[in-house]
Amino acid sequence: MPPSHSAPGRTAARVMLQIALLLALACLPWFAEKYYVQFVARILIMGILAMSLDLLLGYTGLVSFGHAAFYGVAAYSLAMLTPAYQAAWFWTSFPLAVLGAAAAGLAIGFFVVRTHGIYFIMVTLAFAQMLFFLFHDTRIAGGNDGIYIDVRPDTTILGWKPFDLERYDQVYLLVLVLFALVWMFLRILLRSRFGHVLVGIRVNEHRMRSLGFETFRYKLACFTIAAALAGIAGYLSALQFGVVNPEFMGWHQSAAVMMMVILGGMGTLIGPVLGASAWMLLELGFQSLPVAGSIDLGKHWQLWMGAFIVLTALLLPSGLLGAWSALWRRLHHQTPALDADDPVAKP
Amino acid sequence: MKGATILGKDRAPVLATQGLTRHFGGLTAVNDVSIELMMGTIHAVIGPNGAGKSTLMNLLSGDLFPSAGHIHLEGDAITHCTPPQRSLRGLGRSYQKTNVFLPLTVFENARLAAQSRAGSSLRFFRPVLHEATINERAQLAIDAAGLGARSDRVVATLSHGEQRQVEIAMALATAPRVLLLDEPLAGMGAEESSAIVQLLARLRESHAILLVEHDMDAVFSLADTLTVMVNGTVLESGPPAFIRSSAAVQAAYLGGDENMHA
Structure with a gap:
């Protein structure tokens, strides 16, 4: 986007708002109970996972139905790097887990990004299910029951402990910092040459090739980066829950992240985060529904969730964010137009 | 003008095909086409719908691979190069369908x-x-x-x-050094069209242009060489005056077309 488009005042205001939001979130542990702090941490972790999937789904047009595989690989990496009744070292286990997810992304991506459309969906799902059954049916890491992380990773460097991961509030702050870093990383990435190539591939891959871009290379790099970012989410999840099981990489998990991205709004960064928040809040809300007569409404929360997804898909085809922009335009009497300010906003 | 040395310049073709052929099942869309494209010239390919012009373009850009024959770009064989490889070697293309x-x-x-x-x-x-x-x-x-x-x-x-x-x-x-333009004037108004014709005339100096176009006024005002294709084969190839007077072309293609003589 040429400079003439972005009003510097508006951009500055947006950045200030983001910083203010982050600071407000950072204060949460001082006035919220443990349960809610951990709940927001889970939302942020799902936000990282959803943003990483949106890099594939919304920006590059790669509909990956196996994204939880990389989330699971990193989670299992932490579990397997943690010795029994002892702590892993954060400064090695974290990079190794993320690298493990990236390596899995590179290896699987090498095969899957050659395919297109429905075949891409199928092979990503197939690879993820292969990993799922690898952990489910063998005794590699506790099999079906999963594996416990008895002691949280230790962060001591030369006798100095910058933060204590046995404390839920410090885990929360670590999650928040990594969330902010992933957000910033993606913002920068999407404005770079690479980010523009990704959008070009989504819009018209054939034309990108005839312009001289070997799109395979870029799609593979994108798939690997998305896997690494999903790995960050997986590591944090394992760290917070203290247990990892095959469900981490199951297709339910892949589908849930995909719904978060679609629910929030594809092709934006804030969309997936909104979607993850809405998803988690709805899950919580529906699960705590009361017993009405002979029916336990809360027990059947998945039914209400399903109904909600159907309604959203019918009524808000461009997600919560799309609905919000439409409302905003109506309130400000702006004509709906293609957003020239942000080419990636329109999938 | 082919192959000759004029004014001491190297007149080797920038883009050349030998015996280029493409079958789709039983249909031969492009049949044994050999053309040469010189730097600083516009080479127009004309012919009725279904003559194989677009297939030829696709074979040259790498969107399709030939069943037989060879393509050389600046002396190098590019027959098996992918579209991105050809593009990076200096082959630019515009598409008929936007x-x-x-x-x-x-x-x-x-x-x-x-x-x-x-x-x-x-x-x-x-x-x-x-x-x-x-x-x-x-x-x-x-x-x-x-x-x-x-x-x-x-x-x-x-x-x-x-x-x-x-x-x-x-x-x-x-x-690009070579431009493959597939009906660049299709759907344009008269004003836009004449602006593009002027642009192409300017681009000719530093490019080799292969032009597929239905606008005969534009073709005859621009082209240094014309190749007429019918049913996938080259019917006639040569300078505009030669094509205009060719009995074979008249009979097969241009006979009933009044635009031709405008």
Whole structure:
């Protein structure tokens, strides 16, 4: 986007708002109970996972139905790097887990990004299910029951402990910092040459090739980066829950992240985060529904969730964010137009 | 003029095909086509619908691979090169059916094209906005294609003719030596059309242009060489005057076409 488009005042205001939001979130542990702090941490972790999937789904047009595989690989990496009744070292286990997810992304991506459309969906799902059954049916890491992380990773460097991961509030702050870093990383990435190539591939891959871009290379790099970012989410999840099981990489998990991205709004960064928040809040809300007569409404929360997804898909085809922009335009009497300010906003 | 040395310049063809053939099942869409394209000239390929002109274009750009025959670009065999490889070797192409990035602006379309010439795009941190060379090259291509005033418009909101100009701007932004233009004037108004004709006349000096076009006025005013294709085969090839007077061409194709004589 040429400079003439972005009003510097508006951009500055947006950045200030983001910083203010982050600071407000950072204060949460001082006035919220443990349960809610951990709940927001889970939302942020799902936000990282959803943003990483949106890099594939919304920006590059790669509909990956196996994204939880990389989330699971990193989670299992932490579990397997943690010795029994002892702590892993954060400064090695974290990079190794993320690298493990990236390596899995590179290896699987090498095969899957050659395919297109429905075949891409199928092979990503197939690879993820292969990993799922690898952990489910063998005794590699506790099999079906999963594996416990008895002691949280230790962060001591030369006798100095910058933060204590046995404390839920410090885990929360670590999650928040990594969330902010992933957000910033993606913002920068999407404005770079690479980010523009990704959008070009989504819009018209054939034309990108005839312009001289070997799109395979870029799609593979994108798939690997998305896997690494999903790995960050997986590591944090394992760290917070203290247990990892095959469900981490199951297709339910892949589908849930995909719904978060679609629910929030594809092709934006804030969309997936909104979607993850809405998803988690709805899950919580529906699960705590009361017993009405002979029916336990809360027990059947998945039914209400399903109904909600159907309604959203019918009524808000461009997600919560799309609905919000439409409302905003109506309130400000702006004509709906293609957003020239942000080419990636329109999938 | 083929193969001869004129004014001491090397007159080896920039792009040449030998016996290029493509079958689709039982249909031979392009049959034993050998053409040569010289630097600084416009070579037009004409023929009725279904003559195999677009298939020929696709074979040259790598969108299709030939069943038989060879393609050489500046002396190198490129028969088995992929479209990106051919593009990077200096082959630029515009498409008959508009093939651009509709949700992006004119500038962003041209910038993606220009970006392909600026080394690897596996660069993750520097904003494209600050890549002066890429942005300048994109702007030059847009101005050359006559879209200067439309730079910030989303391509989907442009007229069909303007979208054709975006095609040309994108081809130019890749700084090709050979331009394959598939009906660049299709759907354009008279004014836009004559602007493009003038542009092509200017581009001729530093490019080798293969032009597939139905507008016979434009073809005969621009082309240095004409190749007439019918049913996938070359019927006749030569300078415009020769084609105009060719009995075979008259009989097969141009006979009933009044535009031809305009």
